Amino acid sequence: MRIRIDHSTTYAYDRAARFIIQTLRLTPRSSEAQTVRDWRIETNVDARLRRSEDAFGNIVHALYTEQPTQSLTVRVSGEVVTTDTAGVVPQDQETLSPLVFLRDTPLTQRDQLISVFASEFSAHPALERMHRLMAAIHGSVAFEVGVTTPTHTAAEVLALGRGVCQDHAHVFIACARQMGVPARYVSGHLLRSDRDDQDAAHAWAEAWIDDLGWVGFDPANGVCPTERYVRVATGLDYLGAAPVRGASYGGGGERLAVRLSVRDADMQQSQQQA
Amino acid sequence: MAFDEMSGYGGDVRDSYRGLARWLADAPEGLLQARSRQAELFFRRMGVTFAVYGEAESSERLIPFDVVPRIIGAAEWAGLEAGLIQRVNAINAFLGDVYGAQECLKAGIVPSELVLTNPHYAPEMQGRRPPRGVWVHIAGVDLVRTGEDGFFVLEDNCRTPSGVSYMLENREMMMRLFPDLFADYPVRPVETYADMLLASLRACAPEAAGNDPTIVVLTPGPFNSAYYEHSFLADKLGVELVEGPDLFVDDGKVFMRTTQGRQRVDVVYRRIDDDFLDPLTFRPDSALGVPGLMTAYQEGTVTLANAVGTGVADDKAVYTYMPDIIRFFTGEEPILKNVPTWRCREPEALKYVLANLGDLVVKEVGGSGGYGMLVGPASTKAEIEAFRKKLIADPGEFIAQPTLDLSTAPTLDKGELAGRHVDLRPFVLSSPDGVRVAPGGLTRVALKPGSLVVNSSQGGGTKDTWVLDV
Numbered sequence: 001m002r003i004r005i006d007h008s009t010t011y012a013y014d015r016a017a018r019f020i021i022q023t024l025r026l027t028p029r030s031s032e033a034q035t036v037r038d039w040r041i042e043t044n045v046d047a048r049l050r051r052s053e054d055a056f057g058n059i060v061h062a063l064y065t066e067q068p069t070q071s072l073t074v075r076v077s078g079e080v081v082t083t084d085t086a087g088v089v090p091q092d093q094e095t096l097s098p099l100v101f102l103r104d105t106p107l108t109q110r111d112q113l114i115s116v117f118a119s120e121f122s123a124h125p126a127l128e129r130m131h132r133l134m135a136a137i138h139g140s141v142a143f144e145v146g147v148t149t150p151t152h153t154a155a156e157v158l159a160l161g162r163g164v165c166q167d168h169a170h171v172f173i174a175c176a177r178q179m180g181v182p183a184r185y186v187s188g189h190l191l192r193s194d195r196d197d198q199d200a201a202h203a204w205a206e207a208w209i210d211d212l213g214w215v216g217f218d219p220a221n222g223v224c225p226t227e228r229y230v231r232v233a234t235g236l237d238y239l240g241a242a243p244v245r246g247a248s249y250g251g252g253g254e255r256l257a258v259r260l261s262v263r264d265a266d267m268q269q270s271q272q273q274a
Numbered sequence: 275m276a277f278d279e280m281s282g283y284g285g286d287v288r289d290s291y292r293g294l295a296r297w298l299a300d301a302p303e304g305l306l307q308a309r310s311r312q313a314e315l316f317f318r319r320m321g322v323t324f325a326v327y328g329e330a331e332s333s334e335r336l337i338p339f340d341v342v343p344r345i346i347g348a349a350e351w352a353g354l355e356a357g358l359i360q361r362v363n364a365i366n367a368f369l370g371d372v373y374g375a376q377e378c379l380k381a382g383i384v385p386s387e388l389v390l391t392n393p394h395y396a397p398e399m400q401g402r403r404p405p406r407g408v409w410v411h412i413a414g415v416d417l418v419r420t421g422e423d424g425f426f427v428l429e430d431n432c433r434t435p436s437g438v439s440y441m442l443e444n445r446e447m448m449m450r451l452f453p454d455l456f457a458d459y460p461v462r463p464v465e466t467y468a469d470m471l472l473a474s475l476r477a478c479a480p481e482a483a484g485n486d487p488t489i490v491v492l493t494p495g496p497f498n499s500a501y502y503e504h505s506f507l508a509d510k511l512g513v514e515l516v517e518g519p520d521l522f523v524d525d526g527k528v529f530m531r532t533t534q535g536r537q538r539v540d541v542v543y544r545r546i547d548d549d550f551l552d553p554l555t556f557r558p559d560s561a562l563g564v565p566g567l568m569t570a571y572q573e574g575t576v577t578l579a580n581a582v583g584t585g586v587a588d589d590k591a592v593y594t595y596m597p598d599i600i601r602f603f604t605g606e607e608p609i610l611k612n613v614p615t616w617r618c619r620e621p622e623a624l625k626y627v628l629a630n631l632g633d634l635v636v637k638e639v640g641g642s643g644g645y646g647m648l649v650g651p652a653s654t655k656a657e658i659e660a661f662r663k664k665l666i667a668d669p670g671e672f673i674a675q676p677t678l679d680l681s682t683a684p685t686l687d688k689g690e691l692a693g694r695h696v697d698l699r700p701f702v703l704s705s706p707d708g709v710r711v712a713p714g715g716l717t718r719v720a721l722k723p724g725s726l727v728v729n730s731s732q733g734g735g736t737k738d739t740w741v742l743d744v
Contacts, residue, residue, distance in 0.1 A: 023566070050573075064524050096400055
């Protein structure tokens with residue numbers, strides 16, 4: 001599929017910030033499963049961008065503003081041509097041992113509830129266990145915007161029973177690690193069938209299955225990623241793969257606004273032709 | 275009976291202590307006590323304090339200073355020095371390998387799982403090489419002694435080892451209190467430590483920094499227990515003492531705010547833990563760090579001393595593999611021995627440990643500062659049983675060691691000299707020019723009769739450590 005992405009992140013400050021530094025993980029990498037084309041990254045003010053790659057294999061841009069900035073918009077856009085891999089991630093770019101993804105982070109810290117929840121699946125082989133885990137989380141954590149924040153932990157979300165895709169991913173990761181299965185967080189985009197414009201980027205999880213490698217699981221939707229998914233960044237949790245992490249100097253409080261459109265570029269073209 | 279630094283096993287005074295013994299014999303009665311009181315007064319006036327965690331009533335207190343020096347002869351020291359250099363070389367090579375090709379994991383020298391799932395392993399450093407390839411710029415290796423030739427390494431402190439200010443302050447104090455004693459003794463100077471450290475840090479600056487790199491000491495601030503040491507060291511080094519907000523990162527480089535505008539920083543001697551260094555990479559709530567510091571670090575424009583991720587080398591579980599790590603990376607037999615250690619993660623070892631809790635010292639793998647450990651022989655039955663439960667619940671979190679009969683050194687207690695158990699933390703500096711050991715160190719002394727816990731947080735004191743020239 002040809003998926004067209006247009007993603008803007010705007011931080012507005014109480015007063016003009018003297019200086020802003022951001023770490024951006026907004027740019028997908030090409031792999032055997034996805035080819036990134038005509039990717040652009042733009043800002044609404046003069047800023048320097050330095051591109052690098054982090055140890056997790058993500059493309060990172062460090063952004064530094066040039067002048068006092070009241071409102072900073074970073075816009076990325078481009079096309080990604082995807083193929084369906086039945087959720088299995090091509091193994092061409094792994095820099096870290098899967099063992100690294102067994103560790104807890106503050107957001108994926110396990111508690112009694114997580115361990116009980118995870119223990120229900122222990123009888124099955126790993127792949128089966130992960131499928132069942134995904135289904136169980138899909139059933140136990142209702143999708144609801146606004147009840148959680150990015151600081152909610154997996155354990156808190158599971159107890160709450162509500163959350164957004166990021167929360168589903170954290171619960172999945174915490175439970176998988178509890179079972180001794182390496183798991184990681186993926187931020188990316190999902191081409192939805194009902195709408196192009198979305199409120200936020202998507203997130204799901206990947207689990208390491210011996211013989212297969214990394215396999216994607218989207219517990220918010222209860223399915224494994226298809227060709228409608230674009231992987232952008234991976235990490236131990238949301239923080240490691242967050243689209244934007246930043247700090248501002250002298251700006252006071254900040255408000256975030258996201259504009260995102262994910263469309264089927266082929267469909268768009270055929271409509272235009274018709 | 276424990277080996278005594280002054281009299282061995284109760285025989286003649288050992289060579290290194292002869293001069294001191296003579297001096298003591300000639301000293302008028304009450305002199306030591308008088309000097310001791312004087313020392314305390316001086317220290318209080320200077321404000322040398324150390325906050326002790328877990329003590330609600332007083333957040334800072336004076337670490338007791340004992341005026342009787344701990345003396346190490348030249349030959350003894352030569353052996354220690356060679357062993358420390360070998361060990362720290364191996365640790366640097368180990369870290370370079372862990373974050374690089376991982377040959378030692380592939381060869382099975384250390385279990386991959388132990389390293390890669392270790393909380394102190396920093397995935398962010400995988401595939402990275404710090405400027406000049408140095409990982410542990412400053413190590414504080416804890417040694418204990420059980421006999422004439424029986425030195426053991428208890429812990430390798432490779433993150434942000436503290437205590438060097440005591441080494442320097444204690445010496446200054448001793449020279450002030452006992453100038454006549456120094457006149458007769460060929461004591462090697464430790465005052466050169468600041469110069470050694472400065473030279474070492476300069477040599478570790480990024481290649482692009484040129485001949486006159488800017489160095490800063492980064493402290494978490496006045497509420498940190500070692501703040502005194504941070505400001506002391508910055509002063510001795512003649513460099514700025516900064517807190518996170520004094521620095522910022524622009525265009526992949528680190529700068530310091532000054533009254534003359536921004537100034538480029540090349541080397542950060544940081545006394546902040548990895549987790550707090552950069553809120554854009556590690557803990558997002560850290561106000562102690564510098565946003566973007568890791569980006570600059572990964573671009574190679576700044577040296578962090580010590581490097582990020584060195585904690586995986588001083589982890590207590592990895593420690594148990596250190597003899598093999600030394601053999602693997604140096605091709606030599608370890609000069610300094612490890613304390614024999616049972617890894618409770620191994621079922622056979624756990625069985626033994628559980629059966630012998632009353633005789634062993636059990637430590638948390640991730641613990642430090644003497645917190646959360648069991649000293650079997652000094653514990654009550656109830657304490658042992660409580661610890662047994664913790665150990666069974668999570669054996670992988672613990673290691674156990676025999677209760678070592680640490681050497682004693684004469685120490686002033688209520689006007690009398692009595693043997694008290696001691697350890698030794700020498701400070702080891704690494705740079706591209708090689709590994710050097712400051713001729714001295716921090717001797718910690720357990721002031722309670724018979725106590726084996728020397729940590730200042732547990733009521734230990736310090737002594738000046740003399741390394742002799744001949």
